[in-house]
Amino acid sequence: EAQLVESGGALVQPGESLRLSCAASGFPFRNYWMSWVRQTPGKALEWLADIHPEGTNKLYVDSVRGRFTISRDNAKNTLHLQMDSLRAEDTAIYYCARDVGISKSSNWSFDAWGQGTLVIVSS
Amino acid sequence: EIVLTQSPGTLSLSPGERATLSCRASQGDSYLAWYQQKPGQAPRLLIYGTSNRATGIPDRFSGSGSGTDFTLTISRLEPEDFAVYFCQQYGDSLYTFGQGTKLEIK
Numbered sequence: 001e002a003q004l005v006e007s008g009g010a011l012v013q014p015g016e017s018l019r020l021s022c023a024a025s026g027f028p029f030r031n032y033w034m035s036w037v038r039q040t041p042g043k044a045l046e047w048l049a050d051i052h053p054e055g056t057n058k059l060y061v062d063s064v065r066g067r068f069t070i071s072r073d074n075a076k077n078t079l080h081l082q083m084d085s086l087r088a089e090d091t092a093i094y095y096c097a098r099d100v101g102i103s104k105s106s107n108w109s110f111d112a113w114g115q116g117t118l119v120i121v122s123s
Numbered sequence: 124e125i126v127l128t129q130s131p132g133t134l135s136l137s138p139g140e141r142a143t144l145s146c147r148a149s150q151g152d153s154y155l156a157w158y159q160q161k162p163g164q165a166p167r168l169l170i171y172g173t174s175n176r177a178t179g180i181p182d183r184f185s186g187s188g189s190g191t192d193f194t195l196t197i198s199r200l201e202p203e204d205f206a207v208y209f210c211q212q213y214g215d216s217l218y219t220f221g222q223g224t225k226l227e228i229k
Contacts, residue, residue: 035218045166045209047218059216095165101213107172108213109156113165 002027002112004096009117016086016121022079022096022114030054030074033099035110036081038092046092049081050099086121093118125150125214127221135229142197144224146210151190156211159204160223166209170195202228 008020020036035050049060049070058070069082079096093116101108126149136142146155155173158166168177170186173193183198197204205228210221 037218043207044222045211045220047220050218061217100171106153106213108154108218109168109171109211110158110166110218111168111171111177113167115165 002098004098004112004114006094006096006114006117009094009119011120011122012086013123014087014121017082017084018086018119020081020083020094020096020117020119022081024077024079024096024098027098027112029072029077033101034070034072034079035097035099036068036070036079037095037097037110037113038090039095039116040092048094051079083119086119088121091119091121124217125153125212125219127210127212127219129208129210129221129224131224132222133225133227135227136200137229138200138202140200142195142200142204142226144195144197144208144226146188146193146195146221148191148193148212150214153212153214155186155188155193157184157186157195158209158211159206160209161206169208197226200226 003026005023036048038046048064051058051070055072067085071080095116096114097110098112100111128147130145157170160166169180174186185196187194207223207225209223
């Protein structure tokens with residue numbers, strides 16, 4: 001059974017940086033696209049970024065492009081999210097999730113999620 | 124960018140009743156997924172590819188629709204089904220979620 005465990009959430013000040021990690025187990029991590037998704041205090045879900053199994057292709061939502069960087073270490077079965085220039089509106093629970101779908105189609109979803117890690121950006 | 128609009132915002136029903144949740148997309152021709160989220164938990168995939176149940180999901184959950192209009196139906200509500208439900212689509216290299224429907228006990 002796939003298991004994802006996030007870590008690294010914290011209380012930080014606006015403008016600061018934070019690095020989140022997600023440890024994966026129970027499945028061949030190197031075979032899957034992986035994503036970061038956040039949930040705001042108002043409970044809205046927002047997909048942030050995903051990364052190709054080999055780390056060669058990365059996609060971002062406009063709201064974080066240029067500030068956040070997704071990466072992975074397949075040798076350690078770990079996904080990361082480097083978050084720079086944090087803003088108050090980045091306050092959320094951050095989840096890592098496993099992408100599943102059919103290549104070159106719109107049939108993509110998330111079939112495994114971690115428990116989330118809380119990031120609070122406040123002065 | 125696809126915008127997903129879920130309705131109603133809140134649905135009040137009793138155990139044993141049938142629940143019908145709606146998700147409307149601003150653009151057509153994409154598959155839809157549905158997730159269930161309970162307080163303090165991560166979302167859980169229920170339906171993918173518009174109508175396929177994820178592993179371990181009871182058959183009282185079903186998804187349907189096409190184009191821009193999609194529906195999640197729970198045929199007979201169990202106490203554990205009261206939760207928040209989100210729809211999701213993938214298109215133009217990004218994922219989009221609806222704002223959620225809260226299913227509460229009447």
